[in-house]
Amino acid sequence: xxxxLKYYQIExxxxxxxxxxASIVVIQAHIKGWLGARRYKKAQAKKQSSAIIIxxxxxxxxxxxxxxxxxxxxxxxxxxxxxxxxxxxxKQYKALKESHMLATEQENQITACGPHNDCEQISSPISYNExxxxxxxxxxxxxxxxxxxxANQLSPKETQPQAHPIMKGxxxxxxxxxxxxxxxxxxxx
Numbered sequence: 001x002x003x004x005l006k007y008y009q010i011e012x013x014x015x016x017x018x019x020x021x022a023s024i025v026v027i028q029a030h031i032k033g034w035l036g037a038r039r040y041k042k043a044q045a046k047k048q049s050s051a052i053i054i055x056x057x058x059x060x061x062x063x064x065x066x067x068x069x070x071x072x073x074x075x076x077x078x079x080x081x082x083x084x085x086x087x088x089x090x091k092q093y094k095a096l097k098e099s100h101m102l103a104t105e106q107e108n109q110i111t112a113c114g115p116h117n118d119c120e121q122i123s124s125p126i127s128y129n130e131x132x133x134x135x136x137x138x139x140x141x142x143x144x145x146x147x148x149x150x151a152n153q154l155s156p157k158e159t160q161p162q163a164h165p166i167m168k169g170x171x172x173x174x175x176x177x178x179x180x181x182x183x184x185x186x187x188x189x
Contacts, residue, residue, distance in 0.1 A: 097142065097143070100142055101142075104142075
């Protein structure tokens with residue numbers, strides 16, 4: 001059975017259909033706009049986080065390079081300072097030893113010659129080996145005394161390392177032993 005509609009009823013249904021379609025189009029436009037905005041925000045957040053990651057990696061790379069350069073410069077400076085301090089200590093020790101030996105020699109000449117400069121050969125009843133051992137012991141004591149004086153003159157505060165202002169709180173520099181410093185020096189030569 002077929003139902004025949006009149007013309008004005010068909011027009012009314014067509015009008016209703018157009019209104020429903022128009023409201024559907026508006027709803028779809030809002031949903032598509034919302035989804036597009038959501039996609040855009042996600043893409044922006046991803047770009048921003050990518051930029052932050054790249055910036056962070058770059059800053060870390062630069063900081064690492066600065067740290068490595070400062071560490072290398074510091075090790076080279078320590079190596080040079082060690083060599084110079086050793087050279088100066090040896091030079092000072094040698095001068096001190098020579099002056100002490102000269103003073104001892106002059107003292108021996110004065111005691112050998114006597115107060116009135118009448119130099120005579122002084123003979124002693126001790127044997128050659130005893131005299132030699134006594135001289136060696138005196139020399140060892142003089143060496144110990146002179147090396148102690150040189151060590152006291154070197155200031156331990158001068159050898160304390162200082163951290164670079166960039167690296168404060170980031171890394172600490174420990175004082176290395178003489179052997180490790182020497183092994184570092186040999187790598188630079």
